[in-house]
Amino acid sequence: MAAAGFRELVARGIPEELPPMPPDEPGVNHAPPRRQVLGPAERRLALQNALRYFPERLHAALAPELAAELAASGRIYMRRFRPAYPMHARPISEYPARCVEAAAIMLMITNNLDPAVAQHPHELITYGGNGAVFQNWAQYLLTMKYLAEMTREQTLVMYSGHPLGLFPSRPEAPRVVVTNGMVIPNHSSPEDYERLCALGVTSYGQMTAGSYMYIGPQGIVHGTTITLLNAGRRYLRSPDLAGRLFVTSGPGGMSGAQGKAAVIAGCVALIAEVNPAAVRKRHEQGWVDEVESDLDKVLARVERGRRERKPLSLAYLGNVVDLWERLVAAGLEVDLGSDQTSLHNPYGGGYYPAGLSLEEANRMIAGDPRGFREKVQASLRRHIDAVNALAGRGMAFWDYGNAFLLEASRAGAAVLREDGGFRYPSYVEDIMGPMCFDYGFGPFRWVCTSGDADDLQQTDAMAAEVIEKLSAGASGERKQQLEDNLRWIRAAGEHRLVVGSQARILYADAWGRTRMALAFNQAIREGKLRAPVVLGRDHHDVSGTDSPYRETADIRDGSELCADMAVHNVIGDSFRGATWVSLHNGGGVGWGEVVNGGFGMVLDGSPEMDERIRGMIHWDVNNGIARRSWADHAGARATVLQAMAEEPRLRVTLPEVADPRLVEDAIGQNTAK
Ligand SMILES: NC(=O)c1ccc[n+]([C@@H]2O[C@H](COP(=O)([O-])OP(=O)(O)OC[C@H]3O[C@@H](n4cnc5c(N)ncnc54)[C@H](O)[C@@H]3O)[C@@H](O)[C@H]2O)c1
Numbered sequence: 001m002a003a004a005g006f007r008e009l010v011a012r013g014i015p016e017e018l019p020p021m022p023p024d025e026p027g028v029n030h031a032p033p034r035r036q037v038l039g040p041a042e043r044r045l046a047l048q049n050a051l052r053y054f055p056e057r058l059h060a061a062l063a064p065e066l067a068a069e070l071a072a073s074g075r076i077y078m079r080r081f082r083p084a085y086p087m088h089a090r091p092i093s094e095y096p097a098r099c100v101e102a103a104a105i106m107l108m109i110t111n112n113l114d115p116a117v118a119q120h121p122h123e124l125i126t127y128g129g130n131g132a133v134f135q136n137w138a139q140y141l142l143t144m145k146y147l148a149e150m151t152r153e154q155t156l157v158m159y160s161g162h163p164l165g166l167f168p169s170r171p172e173a174p175r176v177v178v179t180n181g182m183v184i185p186n187h188s189s190p191e192d193y194e195r196l197c198a199l200g201v202t203s204y205g206q207m208t209a210g211s212y213m214y215i216g217p218q219g220i221v222h223g224t225t226i227t228l229l230n231a232g233r234r235y236l237r238s239p240d241l242a243g244r245l246f247v248t249s250g251p252g253g254m255s256g257a258q259g260k261a262a263v264i265a266g267c268v269a270l271i272a273e274v275n276p277a278a279v280r281k282r283h284e285q286g287w288v289d290e291v292e293s294d295l296d297k298v299l300a301r302v303e304r305g306r307r308e309r310k311p312l313s314l315a316y317l318g319n320v321v322d323l324w325e326r327l328v329a330a331g332l333e334v335d336l337g338s339d340q341t342s343l344h345n346p347y348g349g350g351y352y353p354a355g356l357s358l359e360e361a362n363r364m365i366a367g368d369p370r371g372f373r374e375k376v377q378a379s380l381r382r383h384i385d386a387v388n389a390l391a392g393r394g395m396a397f398w399d400y401g402n403a404f405l406l407e408a409s410r411a412g413a414a415v416l417r418e419d420g421g422f423r424y425p426s427y428v429e430d431i432m433g434p435m436c437f438d439y440g441f442g443p444f445r446w447v448c449t450s451g452d453a454d455d456l457q458q459t460d461a462m463a464a465e466v467i468e469k470l471s472a473g474a475s476g477e478r479k480q481q482l483e484d485n486l487r488w489i490r491a492a493g494e495h496r497l498v499v500g501s502q503a504r505i506l507y508a509d510a511w512g513r514t515r516m517a518l519a520f521n522q523a524i525r526e527g528k529l530r531a532p533v534v535l536g537r538d539h540h541d542v543s544g545t546d547s548p549y550r551e552t553a554d555i556r557d558g559s560e561l562c563a564d565m566a567v568h569n570v571i572g573d574s575f576r577g578a579t580w581v582s583l584h585n586g587g588g589v590g591w592g593e594v595v596n597g598g599f600g601m602v603l604d605g606s607p608e609m610d611e612r613i614r615g616m617i618h619w620d621v622n623n624g625i626a627r628r629s630w631a632d633h634a635g636a637r638a639t640v641l642q643a644m645a646e647e648p649r650l651r652v653t654l655p656e657v658a659d660p661r662l663v664e665d666a667i668g669q670n671t672a673k
Helices: 003-012 040-051 056-073 100-112 137-149 190-199 218-236 254-265 276-284 295-308 320-330 346-350 358-367 369-392 404-410 427-435 453-472 476-492 510-525 564-576 607-630 634-646 660-669
Strands: 125-127 154-159 162-168 176-180 245-249 268-273 290-292 312-317 442-448 503-508 533-537 580-585 595-603
Touching: 003 137, 040 056, 040 190, 100 137, 100 442, 100 533, 100 595, 137 154, 137 162, 218 254, 218 427, 218 442, 218 476, 218 503, 245 254, 245 320, 254 268, 254 276, 254 312, 268 276, 268 295, 268 320, 276 290, 276 312, 290 295, 295 312, 295 320, 320 369, 346 358, 346 369, 358 369, 369 404, 442 453, 442 510, 453 476, 453 503, 453 510, 476 503, 503 510, 510 533, 510 595, 510 607, 564 580, 564 595, 564 607, 595 607, 607 634
Parallel strands: 154 176, 176 580, 245 268, 268 312, 290 312
Antiparallel strands: 154 162, 442 503, 442 533, 533 595, 580 595
């Protein structure tokens, strides 16, 4: 489609007349029907809510159609209004906009809905089974129209996908403020979630879906590579993973990163996936090397891969429970194990129980929710039994931030220790927290809005130069991380990681992030890069997320159940220079279990942008390090002391840690006998 046609359609917003129903597109992966949770009065309310987006004269025609959608899908997606133009990130100059920031945000939104990127693009789901960009297509159309009209004197307000409107604002303020799933805390149960989503008043934005910061599975490849290398160091006493076997599941959205990361880290990865469409997509994109559905052949191929000591990613097309049980029966030794099914959403299609075909399971989710729940729980119990058997033979297993241990324990699986804790660590407790977050290393990312691969290559080279210099002056744990990151960025281009926008992920600390951003901004100013660069990060970061089952699982002062850090992070970013900010309930481990936030920043090459970069990134990283230092993490304390030495305006409260014996005596003396 010509760019002008696209511009015109975006500027039009919600069409005045009913467009034709778009045809089904073969090969597109669809979300399963959601559970029917609304009573008759609530169904009427959901329909009333949906019709608010359309002129009254269309209501008579639309009401039965949208009611039928609610009955069939459990949600009203407004399928008729899905745009006819191809959905993907275009070069920034093709978006109709009155300011460059708005055009950049449109680019990020269209990338999140690109069928090559998104998991269920027609249901506006980017990843994780329910990570939504919007609740329905009317919200998409209206948001794009507002962005096309927005000036630097306005801020767009987004309530869980619903564009509340453009409000007068200031040029220095964020252009867009997003919240997703923010509900009254006592109404944050999974039942509330289903009901409020079906009513069309809230949505689950995951972390980077509803914040327009998803960059395809690449977004998680670097973190997964780091996790594997550090798991080698920690559990196998070597980062050399040649000939080692890593078993996991789910090459879906973000979990699709595992195959690629395992190959980069040098091991043999065996990854189960029940959905043939997901396997096909990852195989075609080169994210898994081989696919096999016969378990005998799987075992033979794995043995050969190990003997050859060559990196391999093999997808097993089938249920992960069948795979684990077969590995137990065959007596195979597994070195490293994990799971990335979408257990943050266990009963809505995130986890497919053993013994049911994909189609049977999808029918049961809406048709027999109670029966489905029982199947999931029984499957989780079998799943854990098999993992326990292999762990008993030496496998190191970790929870990969998908609520696997939490949901397995709720299902009554044998996953708890005597003291009530989980038998296995979360990857944040053992690896990400003490080895990365305490030093400020987190998933920094950027997108070249020219859409030009040469721009991305140039930014890779600039980033490598920054990290090289930092590494030369570093020592200890920090140096080790910098060296891993340097290796990553030098090889990133070769690994063909781009799916969708021209984006890159690179774990970096506050010093690295700031210097890279300044280098990019200067290159834009000097015309070396052809267009602005969007900076951002996963919410899964040092300061971005309060989550007792993941990012803050290694906080031991009781504050892992508090969400001050994530909320402050977003507020602080918003007045220090972010172009857009987002605050979410429920990314990663599930609704009600986590609060997380993030930012996007559009580098335009201006000198003012240099100031914004320095101010915002400094806060964005040091907020979390200061909190981790207050929770008595030695690495964080050292990092924050260094930051204070360099910036005299930074004054962080440091803990005076009491001798545990003194505390024990004092409590003992004052405990009633
Ligand atoms: N490790 C990390 O750094 C990290 C980061 C963010 C999120 N996560 C979490 O990881 C999970 C996966 O994320 P995603 O975006 O890939 O989700 P996804 O839903 O796109 O992918 C999960 C895949 O698992 C498959 N699956 C489900 N049950 C299965 C079974 N029993 N056997 C085999 N395959 C099965 C599904 O078909 C799906 O393709 C989510 O809970 C997410 O929140 C992890």
